[in-house]
Amino acid sequence: MSAPMGEDEVVKFLGNKTNIQIATVDEDGNPNIQPVWFYYEKSNEKLYISTQNRTKKVTNIHKKPDVYFSVDEDTFPYRCVKGRATVEICEDPVRNVPVVEKIATKYIGSLDDPFSKTLVDMAKNKTSVVLELSPKFFSTWDFSKI
Secondary structure, eight states: OOBOOOHHHHHHHHTSSOOEEEEEEOTTSOEEEEEEOOEEETTTTEEEEEEETTSHHHHHHHHOOEEEEEEEOSSSSOEEEEEEEEEEEEOOHHHHHHHHHHHHHHHHSOTTSHHHHHHHHHHHTTSEEEEEEEEEEEEEEEGGGO
């Protein structure tokens, strides 16, 4: 009933302020799903997430670096990009700060905002990490095309 999105539509869609949901698997084999902010880098086709370094998702990813993800709208006409990715956890502030700045700018709009500054400081002092998602496959749909 819906049609897939084209490449340019995917890039534009991933640039909006919708959260990404990532699903990891815990030590008991149970799923853990978390909504988080993200940044999509078109040049290397990777998704980036900043999170505190001691979260359940980070613990799970250390043990099993595969996740499923979904970026979807909750109002009609629905659009979605979802798939599976392998994750690399980056703890290097030199690499992480520019990514966190892009995420903060995307969702908050300014690096001068106090919360943006907190996020950047967390990357600088290594209390946060960046998750680099390399999609293995993804699918899309767009109900506005029916």
